[in-house]
Amino acid sequence: MKHQQAVFLQEMGITRWQVRKPTLFTEQETLKQLNLAACKLLVICTEQDKTHPLMSSIIKAFAVDLDNVVYCSLAQFEHQQGALPPLIWSTVGHVEIASDCQLLHSPSIEQLSLHRDAKKSLWKQFCAYQQ
Numbered sequence: 465m466k467h468q469q470a471v472f473l474q475e476m477g478i479t480r481w482q483v484r485k486p487t488l489f490t491e492q493e494t495l496k497q498l499n500l501a502a503c504k505l506l507v508i509c510t511e512q513d514k515t516h517p518l519m520s521s522i523i524k525a526f527a528v529d530l531d532n533v534v535y536c537s538l539a540q541f542e543h544q545q546g547a548l549p550p551l552i553w554s555t556v557g558h559v560e561i562a563s564d565c566q567l568l569h570s571p572s573i574e575q576l577s578l579h580r581d582a583k584k585s586l587w588k589q590f591c592a593y594q595q
Contacts, residue, residue, distance in 0.1 A: 468560050470545045498540065500549055504532040508541045508554040509573070516573040526590055551593060566593045 500506065505528045513519060514535045523533055528551075536544070538556050552561060553568040555576070561567050570576050570586040 467542060467544050467548070468562060471562060474545065497546070498534055498536055498544055500534060500544075500547065502532055503534045503549040504528050504551065505534075506541075506549050506552045507533060507535045508538055508552065508556055508559060509535060510537070510556065513555045513573040516577070518573050518577050522576075522586070525587075568593065 505523065505526065520530065523530060538559065541559060548561065548565050551566050551568070553570070555570055555572050558569055559567065568586060568589045571582055576582050576586065
């Protein structure tokens with residue numbers, strides 16, 4: 465279930481079912497709810513993007529402390545419930561989010577490092593968010 469659908473159901477007073485024996489479902493372990501309490505930037509990316517040296521450089525350019533960044537996969541994001549941080553960056557394509565969040569999107573970090581125009585586009589999106 466996508467995040468936006470979960471929020472919609474939650475607003476209607478419909479709660480999601482809880483599995484009594486989650487150990488029977490190994491996929492559930494990888495889709496745990498994220499702790500977004502102190503998060504200022506949520507990055508939806510692959511494991512390769514997360515560990516790429518350019519990732520930390522971009523986050524520093526955004527003036528966000530690395531301790532306030534949470535990384536997740538697309539599957540984790542789609543199963544996330546509750547409030548999201550105001551800024552979300554996706555390197556895995558366009559994702560659907562509520563209108564109260566700002567979404568930045570870019571190609572993978574590997575592609576971003578090779579294409580100057582992609583970097584410019586990401587920076588323009590961030591600057592538009594700052595205004």
